[in-house]
Amino acid sequence: MKGKSLNTLEYFKIQERLKTKAESNLGKKIVDDLMPMKDYIKIESAQDETKESLNMVLKRGNPPLGGINDIKDNVIRANKGGILYPGILLKIGDSLRASRKLKTFINSDKGDRDSSYPIIEGYIYSLALNKNLEEEIENAIISEEEISDNASPTLRNIRRQMEVKNSSIRNKLNSIINSSKNQSILQDSIITIRNDRYVVPxxxxxxxxxxxxxxxxxxxxxxxxxxxxAIVNLNNELKELKIDEQKEIEKILKRLSEEVALVSEELIENQNILAKLDFIFAKGKLALDMNAIKPILNNKGEISLKKARHPLIPDKEVVANDIYLGEDFHSLIITGPNTGGKTVTLKTVGLLTLMVQAGLHIPCSIGSKIAVFKNVFSDIGDEQSIEQNLSTFSSHMTNIVNIIENIEENSLVLFDELGAGTDPTEGAALAMSILDYLHDKNVKTIATTHYSELKLYAISTEGVENASVEFDVETLSPTYKLLIGIPGKSNAFEISKRLGLNDIIINKSKEILSKENIEFEDVLSQIEKDRKTSEINKERSEREKKEIEKLRNELEIKQEKIDRIRKDALRNAKIEARDILENAKSQANDIIKELRNISTDIEKEKNKQIQDAKNKLKSNLDKVSDGLSENILGKTNKKPPKNLKPGDSIKLLSLNQIATVVTEPDKDGNLTVQAGIMKINVNVNNIEKAVDEVSEKTEERTRGMIKTKSKRVKTELDLRGKNLEEAMLDVDKYLDDVYMSGLNQVTIIHGKGTGVLREGIKKQLKNHKLIDSYRIGKYGEGGTGVTVVNLK
Structure with a gap:
């Protein structure tokens, strides 16, 4: 694609808009290099990337793309034996964290189980993870200037010695400055540092x-x-410890740099993949902003844009148009008044074509088709050049000559005001010759013009079609609506008349026009009237069609309701009939039973059977009672419970059943207990006190939970990289865990930064019910980057 056309069609403005959607500088750099492609397969693949990212953003939200940094040069330096600074190692840790978070994101369900994202998933699954290196960097480095005590046991030991030494020096100095002997000698009772040594004024x-x-x-x-x-030796010892500290820090950085070198190739490949993913999701976010879709691509030069909108015109102002070309005709001649939208139509077709071939979605309705062209040429706008001493016509013609020299099959050419800037007759003839030349080469062409000759040319030439932009004569304003198949009417006489021009002048102008021109304008006027009438009839027809459809739907709903009521009534009638039949049967059975009961012999026999059943039942109950007594007395307790009172819970040993004491034991140890709905007489030797198993289990679980917490909870909480709201939630939960585990002092790492996180945590700790006191870290503890908390 020529740079001139890219600039004229405002492709670079789309590029800048896409850059704002990229999260990283690496992603923005890919956008800077993005140019329209010519390879159909590559364009289709790029469109699929955009479609996947758009669908993923819609269904899962924005992916976690923070922490994508340009680490390539530093990784190469580490691979050559160089030692990396803490800030660089932090960026490498961020890159590893970004890779891990993306894998977690792609594996999360979030109600999107049935969707498939083969391209994006392929990129993400190719990311190499290294949790160990990520955690080592996170644990060892607090900020660009500070290494954590956790970086190594040696460093922790050195810093503890430094803390002890600092404390000794300060205690010694405090005794010196507070001595009454030195009050008159000292300028002030303060301790300060000069040349990295403690001094007094x-x-x-x-x-x-x-x-x-x-x-x-x-x-x-x-x-x-x-x-x-008195403190010279102490200062010297402190100085030596600081040297030891620096040496140990260098060892730590060297060790981490060597670990980075071992996975240098994976880290560089990760960077390339992360940058590509950032770029792909930028395309998806832009498509979401534009309400854009993936068009149907073709190699036939066919364009069919439905409700196409220019992407740089605000949604409230843009007019959507249907634009088609390449099937029934190859050239489109657009006529109409100035500021009516002709140039916007040209730019819309050209810009959307460039966007598609750059792999971007376009603001159209679903089902839109667009061709992949080898080249897009444009001659749009007044390009008069003072430096080259070229007129408007000469400038346009120079551009047209360049287009014709470089034209090839399967190109798209856009002309604005073709043939303008010279004698109308000659300009029109030249314009028709240019259009014929391109038409013979099967080049898809869209041109705007004011020449009536070109309207007639489009009507009489096969493969060429007229179009116009609508103009409302009543309001003297354009509607920006494109009408394909209808040539535009100049409306000069009507506009002049509405603006107040004398009728004599208007009539004289009409007389000057040739008879053919007047007849042609009259035909156009009639076509315009017929079109408007047709549109009114079409709208009325659509409206009536919708009303008929609505009435039909209502009728179907009513019919369904009637059918349902009829079925319900029939079912209820059957149920009622069945109930009547059952009642009749029941009554007949009752009458038969009564008749049978009249018989004396049967009555006597029945009484005898009842008496036999009672005797048998009593015998069975006696057996059960004897068995129950034997079972209860079967198991005894060597240590019977004492001081039993009504309401106490006991356990029946033989039944393994919990019961409640009803009466206190008598002198023989017998008492009454209730087990469920039964009251039983037992002896104290056959029972034991019941244990509250629920309480024991609860206490056991509580002890186990506290024991687990005390093993898992750390003495430090690292909040770096989190916003204030997330940090406060983490601090609240962490303090609860620490309190349960029995720790008395913990450290909260929030980093230095802007201080927002530190102040927010300070306010949270101020009124916390579990906190006894807190303070900013001392030298060697992390300074202002940490807060030390003492719990109650």
Missing amino acids: VKRENRSTFKGLVHDQSASGATLFVEPI
């Missing part, structure tokens, strides 16, 4: 009476900053 005139090394003086010279001789 001494008045110049007292220098000889205060033993120590001078490291600095005030601007006025009245104050000397002296290192007391």
Whole structure:
């Protein structure tokens, strides 16, 4: 594609808009290099990428694309034996974290189980994970300037020694500055640092009476900053520890850099994949913003855009149009008044074509078709060149000559005001010759014009079609609606008349026009009237059709309701008939039973059977009672329970049943208990007190949970990389876990940054019910990047 056409059709504005959707600089760089393609297969693949990302964003939300950094050069440096700085290692850790989060995102269900994203899934599954290196970097490095105590046991030990040494020095200095003997010698009772050594401010005139090394003086010279001789050795020891600390930090950074070098190829490949994914999702987000769709591609030069909208015109202002070309005709001649939307139509077709061939979705309705062209040429706008001393006509013609010289089959050419800027007769003739030339080469062409000759040319030439942009003469304003198949009418006389031009002048103008021109304009006027009448009739027909459809649907609903009522009535009648029949049968049976009961012999026999059944039942109950007594007395308790009271829970040993004491034991140990609905007499030797198993289990579970918490909970909580709301939720849960585990002191790592996270956590801790006190970390603990919390 020629750069001139890309600029004229405003492709680069779309490119800039796409850049705003990319999350990383790497993704934005891919957008910068994005150009329309010519290969059909590559374009189809790029369109599928955009479609997958759009569907995924719609169904799952935006993917986690934070932490994509350009780490390639630093990884190569580590591979060559270089030591990486903490800030670079943090970026590498972020890159690994981004890869892991994307894999988690793609594996999450989120109600999208049936969807398939083969292209995006292929990229994400190709990402290499390294959780160990990610966690090592996270645990070792707090910020670009600070290494964590957890980086190594040696570093932790050195910093503890430094803390002890600092404390000793300060205690010694505090005794010096608070001594009444030194009050008159010192300028002020403070401790400060000069040349990385602890000093106190001494008045110049007292220098000889205060033993120590001078490291600095005030601007006025009245104050000397002296290192007391008593702490010189302590300062020296502290200095040595700081050197040891720096050496250990260098070892840690070297070790981490060596680990990065071992996976350098994987990290570089991850970076390329992450950048590509950022770019693909940027395309999906842009499509979502534009309410865009994937068109149907073809290699036949066919364009059929449904409800096409120019992507750079605001939604509230843009007019959607149906634009088609390449099936029944290859050239489209658009006529109509200035500012009526002719140029916008040209740019819409050209820009949407470029967007499609760049792999972007376009703002159209579903079912739109668009061709893949080898080239898109355009001659749009007034390109008069003062420097080259070219007129408007010459400038346009220079551009047209360049187009014709480079034209090839399966190209799209867009002309704005073809043949304008010269004598109308010659310009029209030249324009028709150019259109004929392109038409013979089967080049798809759209041209705008004011020439009536071109309207007639389109009517009389096979493969060429007229189109116009609608103009409302009543309001003297364009509607921007494109009408294909209808040539545009100039409306000059009607517009002039409505603006107040004298009728004499208008009539004289009509007389000057040739008879053929007047007749042609009259034909166009009649066509326009017929079109509007046809549209009114079509709208009325559509409206009536919708009303008929609505009435038909209502009738179907009513018919269904009637059928349902009829079926329900029939079913209810059958049920009622069955109930009547059952009642009749029941009554007949009752009458027969009564007749049978009249017989005396049968009555006597029945009484005898009843008495026999009662005797048999009593015998069975006696057996059960004897068996129950034997079972209860079968098991005894060597240590019978004492002090039993009504309401106490006991366990029947033989029945293994929990019961409740009803009466206290008598002198022989007999008592009454209730088990369910039965009251039973038992002896204290056959029972034992019941244990509250629910309470025991609850206590056991609670002890187990606390024991588990105490093993799992850490003494540090790292909040770096989280926003304030997430951090506060994590702190609240962490403090509960810490309190349950029995820890007395913990450290919250929030980093230095802007201080927003530190202040937010400080406010949260201030009124927390579990907190006894808190403070900012000391030197060696993490400084202002951490907060140390003491629990109650």
